[in-house]
Amino acid sequence: MNQSKTDTKEMNIRVGLFVSCIVDVLYPQVGLAAARLLADQGVEVVFPENQTCCGQPTFNAGHQKESYTLAANFLDIFAPLLERRDISAIVIPSGSCAAMIKHSYATLIEKYPSEKQARQYAIVSENTYEFSEYLVDILGVELSPRDSLYERLTYHPCCHLMRDLQIDRQPRQLLEAITNNNLLPLTEAETCCGFGGLFSLWNDEISVEMGLRKAKHLKASGADLVVVNDVGCMTHLNGILIKQGHTCRAVHIAELLEESETK
Amino acid sequence: MTINIDAPYKSRIREALSDSGTRKAVDRAMGELAQRRERAVNAIDNETMRTESHEIREHAIRNLPGLLVELETNLTRNGCEVHWARTGNEANDILKTIARTRKIKTAIKSKSMVTEEIHLNTSLEEIGVKVVETDLGEYILQLADEPPSHIVAPVIHKGAEDISELLQNELGMEPTLDPSIMCDAARKELRKHFLSADMGISGCNFAIAETGTICIITNEGNGRMVSSLPPVYVVIAGIEKVVPRVEDAILLWQAATRNATGQDASVYFSMTSGPKKPNHADGPKEVHVILVDNARTNVIKKGYADALMCIRCGACMDVCPVYREIGGHAYGKTAYPGPIGSILTPLMNENINIGKDLPFASSLCGACKDACPVKIDLPKLLLELRNDLSKEKITSPFQRFLVKCFAWISKKPSRYKKATKIAGLTRKFSKESTQVFSKLPGPLNRWTRSRALQKPSNKTFKETWKDSKADFQVLKSPPSQK
Numbered sequence: 081m082n083q084s085k086t087d088t089k090e091m092n093i094r095v096g097l098f099v100s101c102i103v104d105v106l107y108p109q110v111g112l113a114a115a116r117l118l119a120d121q122g123v124e125v126v127f128p129e130n131q132t133c134c135g136q137p138t139f140n141a142g143h144q145k146e147s148y149t150l151a152a153n154f155l156d157i158f159a160p161l162l163e164r165r166d167i168s169a170i171v172i173p174s175g176s177c178a179a180m181i182k183h184s185y186a187t188l189i190e191k192y193p194s195e196k197q198a199r200q201y202a203i204v205s206e207n208t209y210e211f212s213e214y215l216v217d218i219l220g221v222e223l224s225p226r227d228s229l230y231e232r233l234t235y236h237p238c239c240h241l242m243r244d245l246q247i248d249r250q251p252r253q254l255l256e257a258i259t260n261n262n263l264l265p266l267t268e269a270e271t272c273c274g275f276g277g278l279f280s281l282w283n284d285e286i287s288v289e290m291g292l293r294k295a296k297h298l299k300a301s302g303a304d305l306v307v308v309n310d311v312g313c314m315t316h317l318n319g320i321l322i323k324q325g326h327t328c329r330a331v332h333i334a335e336l337l338e339e340s341e342t343k
Numbered sequence: 344m345t346i347n348i349d350a351p352y353k354s355r356i357r358e359a360l361s362d363s364g365t366r367k368a369v370d371r372a373m374g375e376l377a378q379r380r381e382r383a384v385n386a387i388d389n390e391t392m393r394t395e396s397h398e399i400r401e402h403a404i405r406n407l408p409g410l411l412v413e414l415e416t417n418l419t420r421n422g423c424e425v426h427w428a429r430t431g432n433e434a435n436d437i438l439k440t441i442a443r444t445r446k447i448k449t450a451i452k453s454k455s456m457v458t459e460e461i462h463l464n465t466s467l468e469e470i471g472v473k474v475v476e477t478d479l480g481e482y483i484l485q486l487a488d489e490p491p492s493h494i495v496a497p498v499i500h501k502g503a504e505d506i507s508e509l510l511q512n513e514l515g516m517e518p519t520l521d522p523s524i525m526c527d528a529a530r531k532e533l534r535k536h537f538l539s540a541d542m543g544i545s546g547c548n549f550a551i552a553e554t555g556t557i558c559i560i561t562n563e564g565n566g567r568m569v570s571s572l573p574p575v576y577v578v579i580a581g582i583e584k585v586v587p588r589v590e591d592a593i594l595l596w597q598a599a600t601r602n603a604t605g606q607d608a609s610v611y612f613s614m615t616s617g618p619k620k621p622n623h624a625d626g627p628k629e630v631h632v633i634l635v636d637n638a639r640t641n642v643i644k645k646g647y648a649d650a651l652m653c654i655r656c657g658a659c660m661d662v663c664p665v666y667r668e669i670g671g672h673a674y675g676k677t678a679y680p681g682p683i684g685s686i687l688t689p690l691m692n693e694n695i696n697i698g699k700d701l702p703f704a705s706s707l708c709g710a711c712k713d714a715c716p717v718k719i720d721l722p723k724l725l726l727e728l729r730n731d732l733s734k735e736k737i738t739s740p741f742q743r744f745l746v747k748c749f750a751w752i753s754k755k756p757s758r759y760k761k762a763t764k765i766a767g768l769t770r771k772f773s774k775e776s777t778q779v780f781s782k783l784p785g786p787l788n789r790w791t792r793s794r795a796l797q798k799p800s801n802k803t804f805k806e807t808w809k810d811s812k813a814d815f816q817v818l819k820s821p822p823s824q825k
Binding site for chain 2: 150
């Protein structure tokens with residue numbers, strides 16, 4: 081990835097990376113790919129090592145008090161870095177975690193008011209970006225269409241990314257480039273895959289039926305890779321695809337972009 | 344096959360998911376409905392309509408007491424009799440008194456969700472009044488003795504074959520799958536009731552405060568006949584139905600119709616401002632309006648006033664991927680399925696246990712929020728309800744325990760680090776040579792019985808980062824151009 085509108089390499093940009101708990105435990109390669117791609121753009125990646133979970137699982141499970149504690153931790157870790165201008169942004173390879181931090185933290189701050197956290201939240205929410213959004217909107221990365229590297233690639237817009245953060249153009253732009261504008265269409269692409277965090281366990285039967293519907297459309301699309309921006313949805317989709325004996329696999333956008341560099 | 348709406352949540356879901364016939368009917372109908380809706384809302388400036396509709400409904404709910412008094416004053420001035428009912432039972436008692444004193448034998452009804460909510464039919468039948476549903480879908484359900492499964496398309500769970508068979512058995516119709524013939528068979532039967540009924544009953548889409556006018560949206564003309572043919576017309580209206588001005592009702596009519604059925608406008612929009620006047624050709628001699636609270640003020644008190652902005656268009660269920668899989672009956676004994684129902688049912692039931700699982704029956708995908716014509720933030724309300732239910736310890740103890748464990752672990756980086764290490768060890772215990780677990784014990788089997796699960800990585804990201812940090816420091820300086 082070597083084309084960027086602004087010459088970020090001269091600007092000494094430093095960002096804080098939040099990888100999310102699922103990437104930390106299940107998919108370290110996704111976090112590494114995101115870090116490498118950012119570094120490729122001349123961005124220095126800072127990884128605060130005391131980060132844990134943003135609080136999304138507990139928040140969605142209906143435990144706002146517990147989520148508040150986790151949110152407070154997150155704010156204590158990242159807000160001072162932004163305030164001291166040690167970093168200019170927080171970059172997250174997950175749409176749902178970014179949405180949690182940017183939007184749902186507001187609910188928590190409202191419920192447990194504290195001046196300090198309100199201030200921390202203000203600077204954090206303003207400077208938190210989902211990974212593909214940061215690449216395209218902030219770094220101005222523009223990939224020119226290359227000879228078809230991937231012929232059978234499709235895209236599933238994850239719900240929180242598309243609806244909560246309204247990010248859709250950015251990942252598609254990157255993917256259209258590496259498919260030479262041949263990203264395969266996906267029927268009912270905007271329908272939820274059925275993951276939904278703990279929903280996938282408490283309501284596993286419904287979750288699986290939704291996943292099977294997505295798998296059916298994936299099969300019909302002819303794609304052998306479906307790109308997502310959230311490892312939760314990726315885990316669920318791959319779980320279904322493997323169990324169903326489909327050959328199509330879900331892949332995180334950072335991992336795919338990194339791989340496309342070497343292709 | 345109809346699922347048992349009184350069964351516990353999990354068995355309702357299982358029953359619904361295993362009923363392939365119903366699922367096919369729901370899936371096909373929802374797909375078509377969603378497409379029609381999409382066309383109708385894209386034909387206009389939907390965002391402006393949503394914003395204005397939201398403002399109208401928000402204003403109304405925030406100013407209910409004043410608007411309701413204004414409504415009562417103007418309805419009374421128009422010659423209507425206004426009754427107030429705190430509960431569904433009170434509303435039914437008022438209606439029964441009206442029916443008894445006027446020796447009512449048959450009542451014809453247009454489709455109304457509030458009457459489903461308060462079980463009006465059963466109550467009237469107790470005193471020997473025959474109630475005939477006149478909306479085609481509701482009529483079919485009455486013949487089949489089934490509850491509606493969708494607030495706009497009540498019979499959406501039935502295929503044409505089921506309906507044909509029912510009409511053959513109940514009305515002696517010749518075998519056919521032609522909808523117009525089926526419609527005719529029902530119409531012939533219904534016509535008798537239209538002409539002989541001594542009471543008409545309807546719900547209310549909008550009650551206009553400034554003029555004292557009741558509005559109902561229908562497509563089959565049955566609503567017009569219910570409100571104008573019988574000598575007594577009774578309106579059952581939830582107190583949240585009030586809107587300040589005529590223009591408000593007109594805009595909301597459009598918002599409701601485009602979203603409910605994908606029409607630019609419904610075939611009928613019936614406005615009743617009181618009984619027949621001496622110079623009128625026809626109309627009811629008496630008009631009664633029963634304004635029902637039935638836990639609506641509780642919904643406000645509990646902090647969920649936004650849910651009362653709902654104009655019952657059904658768009659949230661039409662776009663809901665969960666509703667699409669399970670259909671309306673899986674939501675249990677409630678008039679309101681789908682996302683809005685998952686909020687209203689537990690809040691409006693005295694026994695919160697009845698709907699306690701519903702707020703969790705959502706992947707929080709947000710499709711409902713995007714579709715809602717009055718901009719109700721449904722996922723946010725669902726999350727608030729989840730929080731209330733956990734706080735009141737109504738959720739399962741095991742669920743609360745797991746979530747609290749997760750939070751306790753994640754609260755402290757050192758604890759979290761140990762836990763992620765332990766998670767990594769599970770990889771070593773697995774006999775499977777693949778990258779995934781295909782079978783896990785205990786609650787995790789809920790995942791693996793239908794899905795493989797990615798194994799934890801040998802090393803966490805944190806560990807990997809420590810090892811590879813050197814690489815990244817090199818990358819601090821601009822890399823050479825490739």
